[in-house]
Amino acid sequence: MREDPMTLSELLAGRAAAAGSTPALTWARPAVTLTWAELDRRVTAVAAALRRVTEPRQRAAILIEPSPDHVVAFLGALRAGLVAIPAGPERRASVLADAEPSIVLATAATVPAIRRFLATLDTCGHRVLAVDTVPDASGFAEVPVTPSDVAYLQYPGGVMVTHANVLANARQAAQALGHTAVVSRPPGDPLGLVLGVALPIVTGRPVVHDASAPDPLPGCYVVAEATALVACGHPAGQQVAIVDRAGRRVPAGDVGEIWVSGPNVARGYWRRPEESARVFCALIPGDDEPRWWLRTGDQGVLNASGELCVTGRNFVAGHRPEDLEATAEQAHPAIRPRAASAFAVPGGQAVVVLELAVGVVPPRGEVERAVRHAVSARHGLTLRRVVVLQSSIGDGLW
Template structure:
């Protein structure tokens, strides 16, 4: 294999077929009495009461909601979905698409702590219609009346809509290149931005993900990822409509309360396709007791995506050790990579399952991927994120914008019909992110139209390895340090530190240049009044110095829940730095200034 072939991940397999708008696939099943979506309602029944809608029933509900939407607004206008995660959300989202409007998948005010993100998104795109359900109607109306958001023309509870409203309704013809919905990003460092996902992008990406994993109408798309998140929306809502698979879902809260419920989804349904961030695998392995595992048969889990945050080798090993005895197959675990700006799916692991490779830590710090035995001293063990399907992925030097060679770290760039058109009404930011050009490309690489992901990675043996985020990279004395690498060392440094609740970030001090600091949560079982904080700090400093040759500028310990996360569950490093480091620096500076002023007055 030539160098050019290897740096292209062996080229993307799969040619994108001719596709139609998503709701056209729903219309095909309008006469089917097979189950389409099932909401497992654990609020009314501990074991999950099943609310199921057939394809025929869903098609009728969607027509009725689309007809009601067109009474208030016109095609091309924004329509927000502010519903709880239930069947009403499915109807609302598809109804907005069927009406030819631009859906804005958000969430009901009472089901999330990310109220600021909700307000910012609504203010940004000013939807004319808000869709919700009867249980959430009052809180949604209060949001309109009490928050600084544009007042909608109508707030519609989709479960109140008379099904007769859809009789005779003729949906507007939809252009595949018109916007289908706005996918708002988590906004961990900047105000949320709405990625404009066209009808072509969403249906292409559902085909890419579905065909790469082999999903068809005999499968079950199961899980709990929120519908307002790109992975939940496509995996649990759009892909079932496209493929005809049965979607069985619950709320994220129901998963957190009893993670065994996720395992039971895998056990009780055929040919399961599910997805979750890395933390969910650790959480499930740690929280599900032996008594709750009786009767599990996880052989039904065909594909279990691990994505949305760095995938850790020890997580893969732990999950297999815990649930392999219950039928979970090693090759079912599929580390993958994606982002909202590419709709969601970019690269995925295939039937071979996880591939773990050791890379020399010092070489990675110099942007080179030098392989060493996994688990050896000085090794960073990385999990491959697979390869693309029906789209192009390249590793590009972020400054020179030239193609990187095999095993050279650079920025991950994406090109394909699944890429968003840009950010809603943000032309400059859109041009920066979606309009990138590769200098001196080869014959197999388009020069223009590239999505800059902001993620760093390398290609090794035809597989993508994600090494970190450009904006999070810590550079000390010219050497690169990845925050997630330091965070893993910190959480293992002392038993009182809570796993997966550590944030490492770059800091600057006058006269000292750039350094690093960490904020870590205590374990929930640890009593802050009984632990020796100085001992913990010393242990953290020693571990980071020994493993990374980094002297931390600060170690801050906080109570459980103190390290902020984005709406998708990722550690919000920039927000953590602002909350604990920048604020403290300002307080310290004000105190020093006051001391100087006091000293000056005394001297006078």
């Protein structure tokens, strides 16, 4: 192992060698505790199994509920040199269609249901690996990766998080925590992954997963494009700027858009280069040290002491509404320009309302299907509903 570990997998191996018998991760329900040595052993077993059937930098979708198996699958994919894709049950079809994984990770009990689900997709034939039945693998040689390689994709959006990003954000999160044990969100959640998987490996602190516990960081500002945690009052290990519509800094105490810069800012969106350049590669005119800034789309204030207060979240199901609206408007020629609106609805889902051009009457359902397909293909998002209105000179829905 390198003297200065640069990935979660290398750090995990170091924890197992130095303190193998001490607890690493604990689940309250069901009651399960993994020591560093047990976690490392299981991760190595999964990595060895993956290495036999995949190539480095291919993608592995994790279709496992929050559990020790989920964490083992995630870290096993990283140790095998793959790009992990945690996929929640609410958007699995769109995630798999966008990410095109080479293999799907499941548990033995869920393999039949997973195969039935995969059979309903346009692209079937995925390999399925049950991570809880793979044999131990002594002598496995870790697949080398660089800090700038993509470690995992976060959905919705397909945010490309590198190995360096997740280590940086775990260290930043450690600055915001004053206790030694953490009660985490589920590991499939961006902040839950940082707090419940990365932070204990980076710091050696034990972690407890308990979904009924209060949020460990209430009032903190979380942005998936910045891996997860940006600030709990004061930004930790990164820079935050408040800018006006022209992209210039505003005085302390003034409201503007929140921009973020730091080692935790992700590499961009998977297969969306134009949107990645617009969102992740902003510049502030006149900066003493030119740097890339992430446009969050959210509104906030920095006071004189540098404390951040978020005044408005503008995301819709993890996406900027203007991006969803632009995609919807271009999905079908019958849609009137600049006549689509995207809204968030409970459950982390989105609704798009749009208006047809004057005098246009397309076949029923055609516009809705076109919009759903375009939004799914470009953003990896399944819309809860598409509402199609006739031209404003008419009435009713179409």
